[in-house]
Amino acid sequence: MTMEKLIIATRGSQLAMWQAEYVKSELEKKFPDMSIEFSVITATGDKILDKPLALIGGKGLFTKEIEDVMLSGGAHLAVHSLKDVPTELPSGLKLAAITKRDDVRDVFLSHKYKNIEDLPEGAVVGTTSLRRQMQLRSMRPDLCIKNLRGNVNTRLRKLADGEYDAIILAYVGMKRLGLLESVPFAEPISDDIMIPPSGQASLGIEIIDDPEVAKIAETLNDPNSALAAKIERDFVSRLEGSCQVPIAINAKVDDDNVVVRAQVGLPDGTEILEESLEADKNSAEDLGSKLADIMIEKGAKELLARAEAMAFKEERCERF
Missing domain, CATH: 3.30.160.40 (Porphobilinogen deaminase, C-terminal domain)
Incomplete structure (x- = not known):
């Protein structure tokens, strides 16, 4: 017997909602008689926007509040960007599926310059990722790296307003939201040059530890992506x-x-x-x-x- 109603927990950003809608759509194809609803939650990482993530500290900055709701019975399943999911999960929850991985690359975005090589000496580049900072500095130690927080649209607005000469984001987020055409120069960065983080471009489906929910979630799993995710995690x-x-x-x-x-x-x-x-x-x-x-x-x-x-x-x- 299939569950009559499934509640999906998600963050409320535009990208998070795209991801949750995608999962909802896939599940509706497989379980047409099941009602699916969203529980939209604000995570710590979405509330604190005046500090780099590296300085906020702790794990699960984008997952803890969602997990609390699930553990209290408010949702059966959560859709996460896999790169945000800690390698250790709370008791009572498990990672049941990894969706088929999309393009893992980062993307260079600028209104004035074509690519990293084209940036002038001392150019201001926005990122909060310590990984990207490390990789950028190894290529271009002359660049000035400036903190960049907020959702995708906020970051793009700051770029358009001239706060940065360029910013680096995940290519897949820009692609999913149809925003690549909104920036004059949007060049994917080869993953030979900029190795991505664990889990980039896959969705992690976290569930309450329930056999019926597990059967539903496992229909979303892509074996190759799941193997890659296990290795990386x-x-x-x-x-x-x-x-x-x-x-x-x-x-x-x-x-x-x-x-x-x-x-x-x-x-x-x-x-x-x-x-x-x-x-x-x-x-x-x-x-x-x-x-x-x-x-x-x-x-x-x-x-x-x-x-x-x-x-x-x-x-x-x-x-x-």
Whole structure:
């Protein structure tokens, strides 16, 4: 017997609602007789907009309030950007499905310049991601990195108002909201240059620990994306990583093979440790942990401890 009503918990941003609507639409195709409703929740990460995420501290900045509602019986299922989901979940909840991964790349956005190489010396680039800051600085140590918070539309407005020469966002969010055409220069950045974070471009379907809800959620699971997610999340878990440290990790899964690449380093880009591993898909489940162990042997944990001490110390850009 199929559930009569399913309640989906989600954040209220435009992108979060797109994601929740997408999941609702997919489930309605599979369970046409089931009523599906939303419970829209404001997360801590949406409330505190005057500080970089790295300085707010704690885990689950975009998931905790949603999880509290689920645990109190207010929702059966939550739709998250997988990159926001901590590797450890509260008792009573589980990650039941990973949707098919979209384009994992970041995107360069500017009203004046074509790409990172085209930026003049001292150009102001907006990002709150310590990973992106590390990668940008390793390429262009002359750039001035300025904190950038708010939803996608807020960030684009700040760019249009001239607060930044360029900003870096996830390509998939811009694509899903149909906003790529709104910026004169929007160039995807090769993931060979800028390795994405764990979980980028997949949705994580978190559920209450209930067999009937699990059966419903599991119909959304993409096996290759789920394998990639496990590898990436195992890597972050083994390193005990959080948003307070710069970690890049991406697993590419094809029919027979898995290649995983990772970077950890300092936010100023002066030290970066990069490694990769490859395995047959049938023996790749532990690849994330294996790669983490290799990097730990080479000093990754000590490097990340130094990175956390640096956190996000915003520099003063000359024109501000």
